[in-house]
Amino acid sequence: MSIEETLRRERLTDLLDYLDASPSPWHAVAEAALRLAKAGFRRLLEEEAWRLEPGQGYFMIRGGSALCAFVAGTAPPEEKGFQLVGAHTDSPCLRVKPQGEHVKGGFVRLGVEVYGGPILATWTDRELGLAGRLVLRDGAGLRDGPGLRELPIKLERPLLRLANPAIHLNREVNSKGLILDKQEELPLLLAQAEAGLPEGRLLLELLAAEAEVEPGEILSFDLCSWDLQSACFWGASEEFIASGRLDNLAMCHAGLAALLLATDEGEVPEHTPVLVLFDHEEVGSQSPTGADGSLLPDLLERIHAARGGGRESFLRACSRSFLISADMAHALHPSYLRWYEPQHHVFLNQGPVIKLNSNLRYATDGVGQARFQLICEKAEVPVQRYIHRTDLPCGTTIGPMASARLGIRTVDVGNPMHSMHSVRESAGARDPELMTRALATFFQGA
Numbered sequence: 001m002s003i004e005e006t007l008r009r010e011r012l013t014d015l016l017d018y019l020d021a022s023p024s025p026w027h028a029v030a031e032a033a034l035r036l037a038k039a040g041f042r043r044l045l046e047e048e049a050w051r052l053e054p055g056q057g058y059f060m061i062r063g064g065s066a067l068c069a070f071v072a073g074t075a076p077p078e079e080k081g082f083q084l085v086g087a088h089t090d091s092p093c094l095r096v097k098p099q100g101e102h103v104k105g106g107f108v109r110l111g112v113e114v115y116g117g118p119i120l121a122t123w124t125d126r127e128l129g130l131a132g133r134l135v136l137r138d139g140a141g142l143r144d145g146p147g148l149r150e151l152p153i154k155l156e157r158p159l160l161r162l163a164n165p166a167i168h169l170n171r172e173v174n175s176k177g178l179i180l181d182k183q184e185e186l187p188l189l190l191a192q193a194e195a196g197l198p199e200g201r202l203l204l205e206l207l208a209a210e211a212e213v214e215p216g217e218i219l220s221f222d223l224c225s226w227d228l229q230s231a232c233f234w235g236a237s238e239e240f241i242a243s244g245r246l247d248n249l250a251m252c253h254a255g256l257a258a259l260l261l262a263t264d265e266g267e268v269p270e271h272t273p274v275l276v277l278f279d280h281e282e283v284g285s286q287s288p289t290g291a292d293g294s295l296l297p298d299l300l301e302r303i304h305a306a307r308g309g310g311r312e313s314f315l316r317a318c319s320r321s322f323l324i325s326a327d328m329a330h331a332l333h334p335s336y337l338r339w340y341e342p343q344h345h346v347f348l349n350q351g352p353v354i355k356l357n358s359n360l361r362y363a364t365d366g367v368g369q370a371r372f373q374l375i376c377e378k379a380e381v382p383v384q385r386y387i388h389r390t391d392l393p394c395g396t397t398i399g400p401m402a403s404a405r406l407g408i409r410t411v412d413v414g415n416p417m418h419s420m421h422s423v424r425e426s427a428g429a430r431d432p433e434l435m436t437r438a439l440a441t442f443f444q445g446a
Contacts, residue, residue: 008433011257012241015432016231018253019243023131023226025065025089025279026152028249032067032256032277033059039260041069046298050306055268060299064133064150065089065279066289068299069256071263073272077304078313080271081320084408085258085439086291086398087251087327088281091244092116092421094123094162094186096130096223101190101200108202109187110160112225116282120186121178122423123225127158128188132223134211148219155210160188160225188225227423239349239429246417246425251326252277254415254432258439272303273443281327281398291398297405315407322371323410324442325363325399326435328427329353329386331416344387346416348428351382352435355397355412361388363399368411372438379441381434384416 022028037043041057044050052058052072059069066089073080093115100111114120131154138149167173180186191202201215208215231243255275262273276299280290287293304314332345346353354369355362369385376383388394403410415435417427 008430011433011436012233012429014257015250015253016233016241016243019231019245019249022089022245022249023129023154023156024133024222024224026133026222027131027154028089028252029061029065029067029277030152032069032252033061035256035260036069039264050302052303052306057263062295063279063289064152066295067277068274068295069259070272070274070299070303071259071269072303072307073269075270076307076309076313077272077300077317078309078320081317081322082272082274082300082303082408083442083445084274084276084296084321084323085255085442086276086278086296086323086325086402087255088248088278088285088291088398089252090116090279090282091247091249092118092282094118094188094225096203096221096225098220099200100187101203102187103193104187106193107189108191108193110190110203111187114182114186115224117421119419119422120180120182122419123227124162124164124178124180126161126423127228128160128162128225129157129228130155130159130223131226132221134207134213134218135220136211136213136217137219138217151211151213153207153211153221153223155206156228158228159206160190162186162188229424233429234426235429240426241429241432242424242426244423244425246427247328247420248281248326250328250415250417250427250432251435254435254439255326257436258443261436261440262443269443269445271445274299274303276402278398285398285401290401292401292405296402300406318406318408321406321408322368323363323399323403323408324372324439325397325402325410325412326439327355327397327399327412327414328417328420329355329414330388330420331418331428333418339389339392341387341389344385346384346386348416348418349430350416350428351384351431352376352413352438353384353386353416355414356385356387357394359394360400361394361396362412363397363403363410364412365409368409371409372411372413375442375446376438378446379437381438386416
């Protein structure tokens with residue numbers, strides 16, 4: 001195996017480890033923060049004044065599920081601008097309702113709410129765990145309020161199941177597909193009901209035992225169900241990878257790996273490289289941690305103010321900036337050629353995809369497209385282009401919202417994948433390294 005191939009394999013294995021460690025947005029952010037801190041980045045708190053040293057890396061966390069990281073450049077931002085990469089930490093899933101535990105038909109079930117747009121049928125007949133965060137009663141307190149403490153929680157064992165009915169009962173399942181009633185048929189099986197067990201207490205007891213706290217300390221929770229199968233290689237030559245949450249943790253990892261790679265060279269950049277991992281993209285991004293909220297403007301203004309700049313020079317900094325919005329893309333599926341624009345097929349393992357849409361579902365314009373192509377040429381990375389069929393509605397990304405709020409030119413890109421929004425997605429094994437190289441080249445000043 002060549003040195004280049006060994007390095008690619010190591011980085012790909014690192015991606016699989018990141019995916020397995022990140023079953024929820026809170027875990028994705030915590031894992032990113034661990035890696036940044038290990039690399040010497042210092043954590044900043046929003047409620048404190050910021051004092052920045054040129055060449056030093058910093059990161060901040062908002063709401064536990066969004067993260068921003070940057071390196072303070074040697075030049076003021078109004079002279080060299082911000083070079084930004086944005087992605088999102090959330091993925092479609094089934095989230096537990098606050099009082100979702102109930103007994104029906106002799107089983108303890110957990111009522112769930114559909115988050116985003118998952119392919120619901122793919123969640124059936126899989127062993128599911130629970131992950132997210134608890135909010136606990138605590139005397140020390142948090143910035144979120146006195147007497148509160150947040151705690152990540154991950155129940156990494158076969159705990160839940162969404163069981164299919166037998167084909168003998170649902171005889172049209174193979175001709176008409178599996179249609180699940182979201183209210184009545186999505187609740188997850190947790191246990192067989194036992195006489196004498198207080199209704200609504202089993203989940204609380206399980207969470208308290210895992211967190212090593214008393215049930216009465218748990219005030220609230222945010223919990224995602226997740227497929228326990230580990231991320232892996234597959235294919236005759238292991239040319240593919242499979243995992244939950246590739247959309248969009250694969251791009252979070254690429255941005256994070258690129259920032260660490262670009263700043264590991266020892267050279268202090270003149271410009272300010274910035275990585276932003278938003279939450280809530282799958283549900284519209286309108287939140288304090290979303291791309292349509294204040295997170296990115298707040299971050300950039302604070303970086304600029306800490307360097308002594310004012311409002312006018314901040315607008316100059318934005319005019320010199322560029323944002324790469326990184327979100328996964330649709331690879332050609334051989335069984336469904338009819339759903340793809342014939343002149344814009346993109347393929348697994350053939351490099352990053354520039355995503356275009358004239359109705360601005362993607363933020364790419366001609367200049368942004370050309371700049372990303374030059375970045376890829378410098379990184380010696382191939383590039384592809386994707387346009388949705390004209391007769392199908394097109395999805396969107398963080399790009400249009402983030403760029404509109406700040407007037408920053410933006411290009412939407414992503415790695416190609418299959419089974420987007422399935423509980424188990426798939427992508428090419430070569431593409432993560434290619435995207436990381438392109439983003440690292442950008443962070444280095446391209």
